[in-house]
Amino acid sequence: MAYSQHGHDQLFALFIALMYPVLLVKCHPQCLDFKPPFRPQNGLSFCTMYSQFGCCDSTKDQEIMNRFYSIVDSFDYSLYATCAAYIQDMLCALYRIILEVDEPASNHNGGQLLFGNDGYLYIFTGDGGMAGDPFGKYGNALNKSALLGKVLRIDINNNNRGPLYKIPPDNPFIQDPDARPEVYAYGVRNMWRCSVDRGDPQTKEGNGRIFCGDVGQNKFEEIDIVEKGRNYGWKAREGFSCYDKKLCGNSSLNGVLPIFAYPHSVGKSVTGGYVYRGCESPNLNGLYIFGDFMSG
Template sequence: MFAALIVLLAACGGPAKKSNSERNLAADISLKLENIAEGLHSPVAATFSPEGLMLVCEQTGQIRVLENNKLIDKPFLNLESKLVKISGAYDERGLLGIALHPDYAINKKFYVYYSAPSTEKGFDHQSVIAEYKVSTDPMLADAASERILLTIQQPESNHNGGDLKFGPDGYLYIGVGDGGGAGDRHGEKGNGQNLNTLLGKILRIDVNTDQSYGIPNDNPFVGKGAKPEIWAYGLRNPWRFSFDKNSRQLFVADVGQNKFEEVNIIEKGGNYGWKIMEASHCFDPEENCKTEGLILPIAEYEHEEGISITGGFVYRGKELTRLTDKYIFADWTGPVFYLEKKGESWIRGTVSLAAKPSGDLKILSFVQDNNAELYVLTNQEVGPKDIKGAVYKLINP
């Protein structure tokens, strides 16, 4: 497939400007999957330590270690006892995210996002963002070191987000879904547009405090009668985000409802439209929605091509020169895409993968190593019910 429908980036502030859709031709790029590890239980997130260890989060609660591409039997950390009971197929709860402190080599701190039983009535579960420390053994975390930073009550089991990344500013960014249920149905205007809830947002907090966490003074809603943790809002289910190592732009993939998947570049205080809009299209109401002040996605695709977007990275490595400057992402159902900026627009192309395993390949997440090379976390099941997860590296064919 060489062509794709592109939606141009709308201007921030004032009326949201819908660009005319245009069909752009972008060359297909062929790559290969190198099998790094198998036998994982729905690997949904990972990161690399300064020593080069790959720490892989299994949705069922264990953090596994890959050392020199070998899966170590003993888990780095086991959080299974802290998780809400996971039902199996299509369950979106579990251990969902991990990030290492920028000074991890010195302070040995890291952060996780997991789904725990709710401490309040009327909620399905709560999302927990917690800090841990590594023990004297770099292959083993100190399970007793947990410090809970933040809990978020979740009304439904789905749309939890779960990604964690430290920005170039040293603050922790957190992706949180709208709380689930179809159509963002909680509250009159839904959670995505409600600035008095953390649901449906990108959050930004300071972990370097004596308190649970601090609020950066330049967060956009400080002192404005809204949740001060909010950095951006109007998101449905941000499934994986990343900072471009060069431009420092924050790319977020937001999972759509009925028709569209989207990629956004996040701006401070930006409103990304959900549930007023699904991608660049009116959702509630379906016609003549009020788009003033909304920021539209830089790209979208329809559900004829996939059903659930998986965010990736702008490629800044040295091995895959054809990917340089391109944003690599995928759909959960298997297709891999890239975005390339041409002038003021973004064109979308397809990445063809050789050496794919037989059967369905669900793409759960991308990982960037210390040299900015890319890995793919996959599953051959629709959820965490069987041990059919794997790690692949993207290499030249």
């Protein structure tokens, strides 16, 4: 099939617009505080979808519009009609900041974003870094008022106007005045790679379970199944072993044990995997397969 030079130029320009949008324009900054929505002082004429929220300004709006026309000026009518709206959307909203969490240290950044079978977004955050979760009396992970060391669960559907996310009505700590309503589970150190079990192909048994590898401190790595409201024990416990002996003896923490743990003589940094549900190796069906960054 032959292409004209003009058509090639148009497709190349479209490719650049689609594949390298970060090079074209800086993103609109978004406000985390959305009560009430912050609006541009002078209104927007091009990125009108941001007129009701966000910290956009007319200068940035004009820059984006100019960039848009520099891309589409070489398009013929057909390509413009097909692609212009998509390019506008991409330039105006390369990404949106839904939630920001300050971290006191550079490590333990968490290892997964995923959607559960319920349609909600699950966010897995590290405990804030350093060693031994030294933040506050109990650390971040056991503190339900902190977003660090947690599994968060939020609803980002239909968020074009108003709040950037909503709290699912069955989140476990909505009625707890000392907890953040986003918290779904807590007491995790640095969950690194999580996955949703597709369930048995025939019976659907196991469908929707969330498996995670949680990286340990000095002695043990662990695998957990994430369930609503559960406390996975860190920093009271590392794997099946006590880490902070005083906290470990506190029965009120009501921690749940991992489904599997292994010592650092085997591996030193768990990488979570998947429950095998394929056809090529039926003997593996239903088994959780994971790795270790240090030992493979």
